[in-house]
Amino acid sequence: MTSVFQGRSLLAEKDFTRGEIEYLIDFSIHLKDLKKRGIAHRYLEGKNIALLFEKNSTRTRAAFTVAANDLGASPEYLGKNDIQLGKKESVEDTAKVLGSMFDGIEFRGFSQEVVEGLAKYSGVPVWNGLTDEWHPTQMIADFMTIKENFGYLEGINLVYVGDGRNNMANSLLVTGAILGVNVCICAPEELFPTQEVVDYANKFAKESGSKLLITADVEKGVKGANVLYTDVWVSMGEEDKFEERVNLLKPYQINMDMIKKTGTKDDELIVLHCLPAFHDTETEYGKMVEKDFGITEMEITDEAFRSKYGRQFEEAENRMHSIKAIMAATLGNLFIPYVK
Ligand code: CP
Ligand code: NVA
Numbered sequence: 001m002t003s004v005f006q007g008r009s010l011l012a013e014k015d016f017t018r019g020e021i022e023y024l025i026d027f028s029i030h031l032k033d034l035k036k037r038g039i040a041h042r043y044l045e046g047k048n049i050a051l052l053f054e055k056n057s058t059r060t061r062a063a064f065t066v067a068a069n070d071l072g073a074s075p076e077y078l079g080k081n082d083i084q085l086g087k088k089e090s091v092e093d094t095a096k097v098l099g100s101m102f103d104g105i106e107f108r109g110f111s112q113e114v115v116e117g118l119a120k121y122s123g124v125p126v127w128n129g130l131t132d133e134w135h136p137t138q139m140i141a142d143f144m145t146i147k148e149n150f151g152y153l154e155g156i157n158l159v160y161v162g163d164g165r166n167n168m169a170n171s172l173l174v175t176g177a178i179l180g181v182n183v184c185i186c187a188p189e190e191l192f193p194t195q196e197v198v199d200y201a202n203k204f205a206k207e208s209g210s211k212l213l214i215t216a217d218v219e220k221g222v223k224g225a226n227v228l229y230t231d232v233w234v235s236m237g238e239e240d241k242f243e244e245r246v247n248l249l250k251p252y253q254i255n256m257d258m259i260k261k262t263g264t265k266d267d268e269l270i271v272l273h274c275l276p277a278f279h280d281t282e283t284e285y286g287k288m289v290e291k292d293f294g295i296t297e298m299e300i301t302d303e304a305f306r307s308k309y310g311r312q313f314e315e316a317e318n319r320m321h322s323i324k325a326i327m328a329a330t331l332g333n334l335f336i337p338y339v340k
Contacts, residue, residue, distance in 0.1 A: 005336060057130075059319045105127070112132065130167060134171050141321070159225040164188075164192050165192065165197075178208060187214075223263055225262040226268055229271075255297075270310075
């Protein structure tokens with residue numbers, strides 16, 4: 001009997017049911033436990049995994065590499081300048097070649113169409129390691145981290161503050177809506193999510209009972225938050241937008257004042273960030289922003305980042321356990337009982 005996951009690609013969260021996403025979260029928690037106890041889980045022995053990266057990455061690349069090794073598979077990194085994709089060879093041709101040699105393909109890049117094309121033509125599972133539109137593998141780690149901290153997901157209030165139309169905002173809004181998590185996107189109107197994304201989220205929210213709110217009002221938005229989430233103000237590929245974003249997003253910075261504004265009890269609030277984060281001037285961009293705009297912290301202050309609320313490094317570790325679950329479920333020929 002093959003499971004509902006066998007041979008599937010993970011391109012966008014909207015293609016998966018609530019039960020399937022919940023299964024992947026719980027399987028990630030299980031695999032984390034096996035790893036901590038030193039119990040082998042080599043479900044992909046002998047498989048070969050291609051890791052395609054058009055954009056930079058620390059966590060996603062490291063997570064796919066370690067997860068593949070732990071599962072007994074061999075990962076191969078194929079960076080933007082290493083292969084012919086895009087410059088000399090089409091997505092279709094590249095997909096056919098890679099699919100004839102590799103058993104699974106991860107792709108991180110700009111266009112959602114490319115990752116969809118790889119899935120269409122390769123004949124093997126393709127995992128979206130981030131595009132301009134979605135970051136689905138991050139979602140399994142994020143909601144896993146929330147579940148580990150609170151013990152449940154339904155009814156949790158997640159508030160995302162910052163650039164409301166980037167991949168992270170899109171993915172959190174839609175995944176939260178699927179899972180019955182209440183999601184508020186708190187952003188300036190210029191950076192509200194597109195109608196298309198809001199429509200997807202509303203459709204899922206109707207089924208799950210999740211309450212959604214898109215607002216520019218910080219006081220209203222953050223009130224009652226259990227999870228305060230933010231992301232960089234300028235995503236990869238938008239590096240000419242620092243001035244615009246600094247001006248628009250300053251009021252949406254996570255700081256201790258915003259944490260106070262939630263009004264949430266201490267043990268009912270956590271702060272998440274997919275990372276990398278600009279919480280000090282220890283980076284080239286951090287220094288550039290200090291010089292050009294006179295601020296030493298962007299989307300989150302160093303104090304809030306290092307506070308007792310911060311769970312961003314647990315979240316980062318969970319990228320590895322969750323990517324392992326995604327690869328094992330879709331490629332591992334595992335016995336998985338019926339999942340709705
Ligand atoms: N969160 C995340 O995707 O990190 P990387 O860009 O380092 O992979
Ligand atoms: N929105 C960010 C996410 C990084 C993990 C970006 O696309 O750069």
